[in-house]
Amino acid sequence: MPIFRIMFLLALLAFGVVWIRIEVNRSGRTIGQLQNEVEIKEARNQYLKLEILRLTSPETVSQQAREKFGFEPIKPHHVIVLEK
């Protein structure tokens, strides 16, 4: 009967190997999806940061200050420099 035991063990081993491979595949798929999600969120975040940068650029700020509030750049001799 040892031959049957060996065969049974071999079958069990084969099943284990297959099960591990399936798990590896499943994990790989999940990692792929998660990695993709992370990358999208990072890209979105990066876009938002760049949008902030665009909205706070000197050109945009000057234009907004001029059009919305009627501000004009101050003359340098009107600037009072405080000593440190």
Add this chain to the structure above:
Amino acid sequence: MFKKTVSPPVVFNIKTRMRRAGFIILLAPLVIFVRLFYMQTFLHEEFSSKAERAIYNYLAEDRLRGKILDVNGLTLAESVRTHSCGINKRYVKDKDKTVSFLADTLDMPKSQILEKWNKTGNFFFVAKKIKPDKYIKISEILRTPLGQGLELTPEYERIHPYNQSALDIIGAANSKNLGLSGVEQMFNRELSQDISKKRAKHARRGEIIYDRKLKEELSVGSVYLTIDSLIQYYAENALRKAVETVGAEHGVALVQEPKSGRILAAASYPVSDGQSLAFQFTYEPGSTFKTIAVASALDAGTARITDSIDMEGRKWEVAKGFVIQDKQHDKAFLSIPEIMQLSSNIGAGKIALELGPKNLFYYLKAFGFGSKTDINFNGESKGSVSLYTNWTKVDTVTKGYRYAEAVTHQQLIGADSAIANGGNMMQPHLNDRLEYADGKVEKRAKPVKIRRVLRPETTETMKKVLQSVVEAGSGKRAHITGYNVAGKTGTAEKLSKEGGYGKRSHVVSFCGFVPTTDPQFTILVILDNPAKYSFGGTAAAPVFKEIAEPLLSYKAVKPDQLDFE
């Protein structure tokens, strides 16, 4: 007597039968096992590579690219991950629904997608560089029947948050993230990353199952420029307005710190990415060059500030057939400050002649004309200075007020900065520092004195002379309340295609520094070929003022005049 031995009958008992049956059953797996062992051991390489090719896919990710930032760490160029959306027609279940969905999501006309569908083979790209929000919408339906056949491929896009600002210096990188021009090309090695490869398994409908990374991602460095994005904006804004007002073909505005040689702004208009007029192009500077000739003569001692120059009745025949005329004044004699204020060609020509070709040549070389500045900008021009032994009398004279050869804008501002800082030629810098992936910072823009070209006494005299140009001469429109401004205007005729100098084709410029008592900024403004005939004093000097005023406020530079208003 004889006993017959009888062998026992062969009995096939159950045990023997099972053993034999078991042996026969195991024989086949044993053969397979031996074969597999042979294949695994002796044919391993061949089969593993076959299996690798069949099962796995190597995904070469686009190169990551480092950032380009201004001196304060504000991003001027950055790579952002985007995606391309493609259609694998074979797998699409419902063409009409899928195309309608893509048209709505990507804001594209349906007809445009259908046109591509009909014209191409099995696979085609619907849109490239789609933004994350659109990508999310598409990726959400990817595993539904509607999304079957759609493929999303990652790629990177180079973003310039300040739009066109400094784009001529930053340059361009291609879709593979390789630097093609400008700073992108200059620092391509530091900004680039090796392509990272990931091993992944093929799955249905282009789905990717990650396996393991082949190459660790190498992070990339960042390049910090000496450019200040706010000063760059001041320069670009003032330049754009001036170019549009006078209808010039091009315009250049450069701002440099005279003490350190750092370039704070380098604006060209119109902007062409990676083509910087400031570094790559040459021009004849015209009267702004009188500053160099007069400073050289004062330094060499061939002219003194108290000298009075005979104007030869305002019509000087230098050589047979070559006459210089001063039409802008009616004086018989001019002092050196007056020569500069009135921009007298006769005066500057005579000073250059008195200095002599050999001395003038050596001063020009010492000021850096005819040599590259080592700023390392790709395609930087070195201008030209011919050997003095080939100069005629006319050549020497014209070099005093016009300079018959070519200089770059950077060379001229560098020479004026030397006058501003007390006589030292400083190495110009465009790159402030490099920040490597491991956090190590390499400072590049340390002040480097190349050589002394003028004595401090000469520069003090020149500052007063140039200040008088703004106070009482052609540069009045560069005057800034509260500050002493020094500078020189220039209006130069351009060489025409027919030969000689064209009367209607000219370059107007102003080069100066502020405040004169302790110069913080040297500014050069050039307007090339204005449609409306204009002068350096009327067109370029106001641009200098428009750049300098907010700059002085921004850097909180104290006025150097005591009584003003």
